Amino acid sequence: MTKYILTFALCALSILGFSQVPQEVDTRHYDIIDAVSAERLESDIRTLAGFGTRNTFSDTVSNTRGIGAARRWIKAEFDKISEECGGCLEVFYQKDYVTKEGNSRVPKDAWVVNVVAIQKGIDYPNNHVLMSGDIDSRASNTMDYETDAPGANDNASGMAGTIEAARVLSKYKFKNSIVYVGLSGEEQGLFGGAGLAKYAQEKEWNIIGILNNDMIGNIEGVDGVIDNRTFRIFSEPVPPTETERERTMRRYYGGEVDGISRQLARYVHNQVQTYMPEMNPMMIYRLDRFGRGGHHRPFNDLGFAGIRIMEAHENYNRQHQDIRVEDGIEYGDVVEGVNFGYAKKLTAVNAISLAGLAWAPPAPQNVGIGGVVEPSAKLAWDEVEDDNIVGYKIYWRLTTSPTWDNFRYVGKVNEHTLEGIVIDNYYFGVAAVDKNGNESVVVFPERVIR
Numbered sequence: 001m002t003k004y005i006l007t008f009a010l011c012a013l014s015i016l017g018f019s020q021v022p023q024e025v026d027t028r029h030y031d032i033i034d035a036v037s038a039e040r041l042e043s044d045i046r047t048l049a050g051f052g053t054r055n056t057f058s059d060t061v062s063n064t065r066g067i068g069a070a071r072r073w074i075k076a077e078f079d080k081i082s083e084e085c086g087g088c089l090e091v092f093y094q095k096d097y098v099t100k101e102g103n104s105r106v107p108k109d110a111w112v113v114n115v116v117a118i119q120k121g122i123d124y125p126n127n128h129v130l131m132s133g134d135i136d137s138r139a140s141n142t143m144d145y146e147t148d149a150p151g152a153n154d155n156a157s158g159m160a161g162t163i164e165a166a167r168v169l170s171k172y173k174f175k176n177s178i179v180y181v182g183l184s185g186e187e188q189g190l191f192g193g194a195g196l197a198k199y200a201q202e203k204e205w206n207i208i209g210i211l212n213n214d215m216i217g218n219i220e221g222v223d224g225v226i227d228n229r230t231f232r233i234f235s236e237p238v239p240p241t242e243t244e245r246e247r248t249m250r251r252y253y254g255g256e257v258d259g260i261s262r263q264l265a266r267y268v269h270n271q272v273q274t275y276m277p278e279m280n281p282m283m284i285y286r287l288d289r290f291g292r293g294g295h296h297r298p299f300n301d302l303g304f305a306g307i308r309i310m311e312a313h314e315n316y317n318r319q320h321q322d323i324r325v326e327d328g329i330e331y332g333d334v335v336e337g338v339n340f341g342y343a344k345k346l347t348a349v350n351a352i353s354l355a356g357l358a359w360a361p362p363a364p365q366n367v368g369i370g371g372v373v374e375p376s377a378k379l380a381w382d383e384v385e386d387d388n389i390v391g392y393k394i395y396w397r398l399t400t401s402p403t404w405d406n407f408r409y410v411g412k413v414n415e416h417t418l419e420g421i422v423i424d425n426y427y428f429g430v431a432a433v434d435k436n437g438n439e440s441v442v443v444f445p446e447r448v449i450r
Contacts, residue, residue, distance in 0.1 A: 221313025
């Protein structure tokens with residue numbers, strides 16, 4: 001009876017001209033978090049580490065050792081998931097040929113092979129949100145493709161998390177497509193990411209963003225800190241593909257920390273604060289760790305939004321190290337160095353972020369802002385043609401704040417004036433929101449309203 005009364009009330013409000021208000025949260029995200037399994041992650045990490053080495057140039061013929069066995073196993077897992085969801089995943093290899101010439105970390109010519117699984121969206125199949133992990137591992141010498149390099153944390157943890165996210169999210173239907181991918185050649189120069197980014201560009205994918213997971217299982221830092229709650233989100237400030245006009249506009253209107261990758265990072269941060277408040281996401285204003293790189297970078301290079309999600313406290317004794325003991329110190333990236341409960345948490349972070357983006361309506365376009373020498377700020381945008389949109393949120397924050405701290409829900413309109421909010425003191429953005437409370441990424445204004 002209560003359900004019918006509520007339905008009648010909502011219909012009455014609609015008749016009277018009141019717009020529907022979105023839910024505060026989408027409770028399906030809590031179910032997704034609970035469905036992620038630490039036990040399955042442990043099993044997958046042990047399996048991947050058990051291939052001995054997954055160096056990109058290692059054995060491709062053996063069924064028990066090397067990169068070939070690893071990628072076939074990953075594909076088989078995606079195929080199994082697809083079979084269980086009635087063929088909901090399109091699973092395939094994507095590959096590029098890499099040669100020694102001009103590549104200092106390539107010991108021999110070889111195919112760099114990625115494993116891709118696409119869960120097609122119902123409404124917008126060409127809109128893609130990606131989660132990636134790296135298939136390959138390395139020993140102390142990156143050119144050594146024969147020595148054991150189990151790569152349990154770097155990066156069996158990220159690869160296992162990607163497979164686990166596919167298991168969980170394949171139970172749901174989404175508006176936008178989700179791509180789960182294992183990338184190869186990371187340790188030799190980000191070749192797998194570069195190949196897939198080019199593939200996506202050639203296929204004219206509209207990429208909402210890529211969540212690159214590289215090392216999500218270590219909680220004991222080389223600095224002695226033990227922390228199973230904190231993780232880092234790396235993002236570049238603005239795309240390297242921006243135009244000279246866009247750079248010039250930033251000088252006058254701001255936005256030097258508001259590129260598409262930074263908005264993607266803020267989206268993940270907000271999802272965690274909303275659905276996993278026990279976690280402590282760190283927004284790192286840098287493309288990657290100091291002077292280093294990850295597989296989101298090739299996507300950034302082509303102008304796509306991309307971030308890196310990883311542990312907060314690294315242990316360098318367990319990275320890129322031959323397995324050995326020296327002066328009483330154990331070296332090597334072995335399974336014993338992985339905390340599976342922590343990997344579960346960061347996998348859940350990815351899963352709710354993927355789901356939120358895949359359920360969300362398209363982001364508003366042509367966002368403009370005005371309010372020069374006025375005691376108010378006006379935002380305008382092109383309305384998104386989507387029946388599931390109930391309205392838009394205008395966000396604003398102090399220019400020194402890393403996150404969107406204030407918002408106003410303005411309903412299903414295409415402009416709104418924030419009275420008493422002086423444009424000079426804040427940054428602003430607009431997001432589309434559906435009835436379940438899932439939002440698009442916030443869009444920073446790209447034009448000025450005179």
